[in-house]
Amino acid sequence: xxxxxxxxxxxxxxxxxxxxxxxxxxxxxxxxxxxxxxxxxxxxxxxxxxxxxxxxxxxxxxxxxxxxxxxxxxxxxxxxxxxxxxxxxxxxxxxxxxxxxxxxxxxxxxxxxxxxxxxxxxxxxxxxxxxxxxxxxxxxxxxxxxxxxxxxxxxxxxxxxxxxxxxxxxxxxxxxxxxxxxxxxxxxxxxxxxxxxxxxxxxxxxxxxxxxxxxxxxxxxxxxxxxxxxxxxxxxxxxxxxxxxxxxx
Numbered sequence: 001x002x003x004x005x006x007x008x009x010x011x012x013x014x015x016x017x018x019x020x021x022x023x024x025x026x027x028x029x030x031x032x033x034x035x036x037x038x039x040x041x042x043x044x045x046x047x048x049x050x051x052x053x054x055x056x057x058x059x060x061x062x063x064x065x066x067x068x069x070x071x072x073x074x075x076x077x078x079x080x081x082x083x084x085x086x087x088x089x090x091x092x093x094x095x096x097x098x099x100x101x102x103x104x105x106x107x108x109x110x111x112x113x114x115x116x117x118x119x120x121x122x123x124x125x126x127x128x129x130x131x132x133x134x135x136x137x138x139x140x141x142x143x144x145x146x147x148x149x150x151x152x153x154x155x156x157x158x159x160x161x162x163x164x165x166x167x168x169x170x171x172x173x174x175x176x177x178x179x180x181x182x183x184x185x186x187x188x189x190x191x192x193x194x195x196x197x198x199x200x201x202x203x204x205x206x207x208x209x210x211x212x213x214x215x216x217x218x219x220x221x222x223x224x225x226x227x228x229x230x231x232x233x234x235x236x237x238x239x240x241x242x243x244x245x246x247x248x249x
């Protein structure tokens with residue numbers, strides 16, 4: 001198949017392109033390097049010629065809720081319009097598991113706006129809702145360093161490897177549209193504080209951690225089991241232990 005990847009030079013997009021190559025498909029990256037501006041739609045129509053499906057793995061930088069909703073909705077509308085004009089028959093969007101269960105930060109608002117546009121569009125679609133990545137707790141720690149100490153909230157997660165997310169997106173694109181969504185998650189639940197501590201240790205980073213909600217990057221609305229995937233989620237093979245053993249990259 002000939003599959004275009006929006007955000008093909010980003011973290012997940014690069015993995016998607018690599019996975020498509022390994023599976024024998026032709027990947028078409030939709031990024032500024034190829035003359036495409038997703039926020040204006042410039043260059044999209046030409047790059048979508050003879051494309052069978054588009055995987056949207058974009059993650060635009062946003063400053064607040066309004067900015068996030070505008071960016072994600074605009075990119076999605078531009079993709080759907082160009083796809084309809086080019087005759088592309090399937091839109092695959094990467095989203096977040098448990099997206100509707102918490103208000104969340106600006107990124108969550110943007111993703112909800114994205115999903116609304118996809119569902120309202122004329123192009124058949126599949127939304128892949130992934131749980132948090134294996135390195136998410138370590139990222140939280142790095143965001144919250146104060147006086148040499150990082151604060152990590154005691155979250156319960158069912159984390160997934162980024163490479164497994166890419167594989168799920170490719171599988172969805174090649175399987176055809178479902179006009180709905182499904183969750184994809186790692187094989188088991190984990191504690192975020194323990195994950196952060198073990199990730200930093202593998203990376204050789206000496207950063208003291210404190211388990212707390214006060215001063216954390218996320219609010220208490222994320223506590224409990226709210227971030228776990230829905231029943232019937234598709235489980236990816238790579239565990240957190242596997243990811244650590246491979247170098248935590």
